[in-house]
Amino acid sequence: ETGVTQTPRHLVMGMTNKKSLKCEQHLGHNAMYWYKQSAKKPLELMFVYNFKEQTENNSVPSRFSPECPNSSHLFLHLHTLQPEDSALYLCASSQVGEGGWYNEQFFGPGTRLTVL
Amino acid sequence: ELKVEQNPLFLSMQEGKNYTIYCNYSTTSDRLYWYRQDPGKSLESLFVLLSNGAVKQEGRLMASLDTKARLSTLHITAAVHDLSATYFCAVDIRAAYTGKLIFGQGTTLQVKP
Numbered sequence: 122e123t124g125v126t127q128t129p130r131h132l133v134m135g136m137t138n139k140k141s142l143k144c145e146q147h148l149g150h151n152a153m154y155w156y157k158q159s160a161k162k163p164l165e166l167m168f169v170y171n172f173k174e175q176t177e178n179n180s181v182p183s184r185f186s187p188e189c190p191n192s193s194h195l196f197l198h199l200h201t202l203q204p205e206d207s208a209l210y211l212c213a214s215s216q217v218g219e220g221g222w223y224n225e226q227f228f229g230p231g232t233r234l235t236v237l
Numbered sequence: 238e239l240k241v242e243q244n245p246l247f248l249s250m251q252e253g254k255n256y257t258i259y260c261n262y263s264t265t266s267d268r269l270y271w272y273r274q275d276p277g278k279s280l281e282s283l284f285v286l287l288s289n290g291a292v293k294q295e296g297r298l299m300a301s302l303d304t305k306a307r308l309s310t311l312h313i314t315a316a317v318h319d320l321s322a323t324y325f326c327a328v329d330i331r332a333a334y335t336g337k338l339i340f341g342q343g344t345t346l347q348v349k350p
Contacts (some may be wrong), residue, residue, distance in 0.1 A: 164340045228280040
C-alpha cells in the first residue's frame with residue numbers, strides 16, 4: 122500500500138447504526154486530518170491530530186468520534202447520524218515541520234457515506 | 238476571520254483558450270497549495286508554493302504566489318478537455334500545534350471542445 126488509504130470506499134447506514142471509517146497513511150507523516158465534503162460545498166475540516174494528539178475539533182457534533190491510536194492510523198466512529206451527514210469523508214496526512222508549518226496534505230480516496 | 242476566496246467559482250471555456258483563476262487570502266502566510274479534484278474523486282496535489290514570487294509550471298498549468306498581495310494565481314494555457322475539474326487553493330496557517338490548511342471554495346473548470 123502506498124499513500125493514504127481509506128476503507129470502506131462506500132458506506133450506507135441507517136440512523137441508528139454504528140460504523141467506523143478507517144484511514145491509514147504510509148508516508149511516515151505525523152499529522153492526520155478528517156474532512157467532510159458535501160455536495161457543492163467547500164471542504165470542512167473536522168479534526169486534526171498532531172503526533173496522535175487532537176489539536177483541532179472544528180465544532181463537530183458528538184455523533185462523530187475520532188480516534189488516533191498511532192501516527193499512521195485514524196478512525197472516525199459514527200453513531201446515530203442524520204441524513205444531512207451524507208457526504209464524502211476525506212482523510213489526509215502531512216508532515217508537521219519545524220516552526221509549526223503543517224505543510225502539504227496528501228489525501229486518501231475518501232469514503233462516500235449515505236445515511237438513510 | 239480567516240478567509241480564502243477563489244474566483245471565479247465556475248469557469249466554462251473553450252479548448253485552446255487561456256484563463257486565470259485567482260486565490261485571495263486574508264492572513265499572513267508564505268505557503269500555498271493548489272489541488273485538483275475530479276468529480277467523485279479525492280484531491281490531488283498540483284503545486285506547492287513556498288515563498289513570495291514562487292512560480293511553478295506543469296504542462297498547461299502555471300501557479301504563482303505573491304505573499305505581499307496575498308494572492309495566488311493558477312494560469313491555464315491553451316486549455317484542453319482533460320483539465321476539466323475543480324481546483325482548490327489552500328493556505329498554510331503557521332501556528333504551532335493548532336495549524337491547518339484553509340481551503341478556498343473551489344473553482345469548477347469546464348473545458349468545452
